[in-house]
Amino acid sequence: MITPIFKLKKTHTLGMCLLLIILSSCKQTSTTYEQQDPLVQLETQYKSNLNTCYLYLDSVNIATTKVGKLAYFIQSRNYFKRVEPILSFVDKNNYKSLNQPNILRVQEEDATDIKENAPFGFQVLEEQLHDDTISNQTITNTINFTRNRLGLIAQNTTVQLRDYHLLWLLRDAVIRVAVTGTTGFDSPILERSLEESTIVYKELKTIVELYKDSFSNLQLYNQWLREIESTLKGLATDFTSFNRYGFIKNHTHKQLELLVATQEDWGAEYPFQLAISNDATSLFSSSTFNLEYFSDYKQTTVYKAEKIALGKQLFNDKRLSTKQNLNCASCHHKDKAFTDGLPISANQNRNSPTLTYAALQQSFFYDGRAGSLEGQVAAVVKNEKEFHSDLETMRKAVENDTTYVAIFKKIYDNKIDGNTIRNAIASYIRSLNAFNSKFDNNINGVEHTITESEIRGFNLFMGKAKCATCHFAPVFNGTVPPNFTETEFEALGVPETTGAMAEISPDLGRYYLFNTDSRKHFFKTSTVRNVSLTAPYMHNGVYKTLDEVMTFYNNGGGSALGIQLEHQTLPLDALNLSDDEIKAIIDFMNSLEDSKV
Template sequence: MNTNILVVKAKAYTLSICLLLLITVSCNNKPETIGIKTVDSTDAQIEAFYISELEGCIANLDSISVENPNLENINYYKAARAHFKAIEPILAAIDKNNFKSLNAPNILQVQEEDATDIKIRQPFGFQVIEEMLHEPEIDTLTFKNTVSLTSNRLKLLKANTNIQLQDHHVIWLLRDQIIRTATTGITGFDSPVLGQSLQESQITTKTLIEIVKIFKAHFASKPVYNDLIASLEHGIKDLDSDFDTFDRYHFIKNNTDVQLKALLKTQDDWKVSFPFEMGISNTAKSLFDAQTVNVFYFTDYKSDTIRLKQKEQFGKELFNDSILSKRKNMACATCHIKEKAFTDGRRTFNAMQLRNTPTLTYSAYQQSYFMDGRAGSLEGQVVGVAENHDEFNLPMDSIVARVLRNPKYKQQLDSLYNSKRPDFNIRHAIASYVRTLNAFRSKFDSNINGESNTITQQEVEGFNLFMGKAACATCHFPPLFNGTVPPHFKDTEIELLGVPQTADTINAIISPDLGRYDVFKTEERKHFFKTPTVRNIEKTAPYMHNGVYQTLEEVVDFYNRGGGKGIGIQQEYQTLPFDDLGLTKAEQESLVAFMKSLTDKEFTN
């Protein structure tokens, strides 16, 4: 046997002994010595576990060599990845940026702060290594550099480890990982080739169990402790499944939601006080509950909630008023029609528009706005519409003057807002109304939350395909089913799909709209567009940024072929994960059935 393998196995055995010691410490609640570290606090116990797993990860990465047989390198990679997954809940909580970098997809990284600050970086980390190991021919220099860079970043993390967690940090850590498992962990999001998502989710859940055990003394109620442990153990058991046949619908219903409720009881038992709300509500009780994702997390104006209901009503009036446009012939509601889930049912609104009118439902849950992501807030989006020559074509100062000339509107501005910023206050009112267009009242929501029992087997199968084999959820993340990545919701993704100019699949050419490129002229961002929500998609035809497809069946066929690449459109930076999906006709029909189950009740009649 290779001596390197013996060394790594010996280290793995040592790590297991360390973990056993940690569990003993948590049960006895007495200081124990691990090497030269005295374990006498929960922070120290978590840090010892974290460091030991980091060491195992680094040791296996450093054993990878271009001189090894590829199968041997794959085994080292799998071992390193398992150690990395073991620290995922902790690393993602204490260092979000490094976790994101180490776990990033094998896609060129482009950061555009402004036109003078554009950074383009080659990706590194585990997903990149995984894909390289499975290429027909490996670029040995690039491969060696990628492994080295990944290992060095982990060594830097180890050298700078200093874990200090208050009780609310621990609850956030546990909740985030429960949500992460359900939204990205079981979808194949970060295991693009090996398809080890379910096994890796078992590993991360085992870490949660160890953390809960370390904090056993914090529990006043033994049943609350036992219920939380049992819910996590049940999840591990249910994750023991084949990727393509895994029942994600019932996993979320019977595990994720049960774990979230058990965590709520835990924070009550600990009497945890939270300093503020994160993206996931501090009182989240199920993945698809209307209050689970905090809508105010996506705005810089979180404190502007005094008399919010009245501001929302004022915004609704402005939304429907055509005085906001130059010729007084267009309101927000002209293009965003309520009965069509706030779209207009047209390929483009008129000949002057290049892009399809997107739904405003659930649009509040994003970090960027417009299809090219050029606005950073709903308030900023209003400015974009106002000043667009082909839309309102009226500067904000002129809109302010018109609103102030209306006695009713002036009175509302004066009474609802203390600040003397009518420009911003008008925009805030409209944005506040848009932030109410998130019902979470679809057939799917009511069924997965146990309020109804009307969902069909075909719709359940469609959800499981969406979250698994069809890879839809690797871009359209639940529970919002848009491109804002849970559980931290820091990034709203943009993608290059290779959308054609027409529905022709024989002589297809890419849509001439350059998308994100037009914002900063970044060459590597040509034809990139923001990932929209799939919620209410039944009511928002036609589809894609240019309205090229009239039916959901056409959309599914496009993805099943592999996007633009599958119809002859070659783009270097296309971001779809597979050449084609290999979906049967019945599976495509199930996908469509599921997507239609995401229609909110107010749009179904």
């Protein structure tokens, strides 16, 4: 039963009556579920939840007070979370639109196809309902956009899932809760992350129950139910004190193990792998990711070790540059996690980024101008301030070395050209994903050396400090889980120099690609793995220490320095982190140093 919190208008009453009819209808048909195919039940429930989400959102429009609007918004958002596991899997683009942050959405396909769209959806509405400067008309427009999209989805969606689709769906939901759902990523003001994660898990329990007959091993089925109940108890706490480290270690990883066991029990066969390997049982392992997913170049396991060894040789070979005085290692030193320790690399305009975990992203260089590691290698070769060469010159250099010729003959069927050379170098870079840091080893139970401060730092990083809303676990870069199809760019307002009041760095970043004004000062979010080895920091190396970096973020980015950046994506409000909390976060980030890179 739905109890309105204030007197309803006639149109509002009609809407709520329709809602009651839908809910009543669902209740009446629930007794026949046992005779129905689980997929039919799943689709029926999914569409019912979509319709209820729509109707509650319609009530937000009709409510006459901010309190009333917020109350109906929360109910609508709750039902959105109920549809999230299915919607995010079967209709990723619409899910993303409905759950996008309140930031101008810019799509840059090429210089002739640039689209700028005002954001809409639940995150946007949440912020607008808490902003007294936003007009009722603006809120109404956002509601209408969001409601209309929900209506289209409800009318046009058919849920068609095979067993392996369902397993992928469950896995996506489990990972999403762990690395974005509990961080405040999509509940920026209300911070209802744990309540909403509870809703998601209750929906996952319903899905598992619907598919009870698919389990030949009922003990496994019961393990699922017990694990979800235990997870729900673990989520029953407040946002600030929630132990995200313990949650992932004791629940997320356990559920990934159950998914692998369920795949075997159901006899499900995956036709291919997505970003996460089908047999992954940990988020923090060298076997977690399917590297081929992140590459435009067809990868094979044939001669994998030999390709990596060859790529390492080429990476360190100065003969590939025109003057034979540079190699990749000139700017990417192994002992510095493949950076060079300089604010700005020699003859360059920007800081040298780490190559560790570079394979696990969708955009390369700070401005994202390359779409693959192979593309990045080619760009470096052609850059007149770097190799100042071309792929043909590299080919000739390789062909003049009989050792190289023999190796290429074996690995690449005697094919020596720009494609095979850069693939070999990229293969080496793709091997730099060790996942063997102190943090990784502890959360995987390999060792038990992590300190209370490091665990606290991780929980702050993933919670109060909001670091993980841009640096997403498990790679802690800007590539958004659980689908890992997009690497985010942020405008932070990074200054040119340190000081209380400073000018913004003149580097316009992403803007240079297509001259899109709204992308000025946007840069790719880099990984914080191995950050203990990669000082100085930011694209211009302006900050020498992690303490300086944390002070910048804690104060509210460039805005706290008096820098006026129209599209700053970093929240303008101070985080109000204490010195002790900042120390804990730095302790955690230092624990991400690989034991061997």
